[in-house]
Amino acid sequence: MEEENKDETQIEEVILTRKRFSKMVEEHIKEHPDSSYMEAVLFLCEERAIDPLDVSKLITQVIREKIEAEAMRANLVKGGGNQLPI
Secondary structure, three states: OHHHHHHHHHHHHHOOOHHHHHHHHHHHHHHOOOOOHHHHHHHHHHHHOOOOOOHHHOOOHHHHHHHHHHHHHOOOOOOOOOOOOO
């Protein structure tokens, strides 16, 4: 029974789901507070040998919105108009 649980745990570590990827992004941000969400995603792509063009399937709406907000603040994309500092 323990061996089955161990095998399942190992399989879960290999399979990368949206939820796990988002958790990894958030953990990277906590460990590296000066890092942006885009940098965290790219770091994980490099670490996991994932093509950045394929990562869109793993990014949750929450992470996507945070990346978009960072891009708007940096004037990399249009949209949103003026924002109040929070």
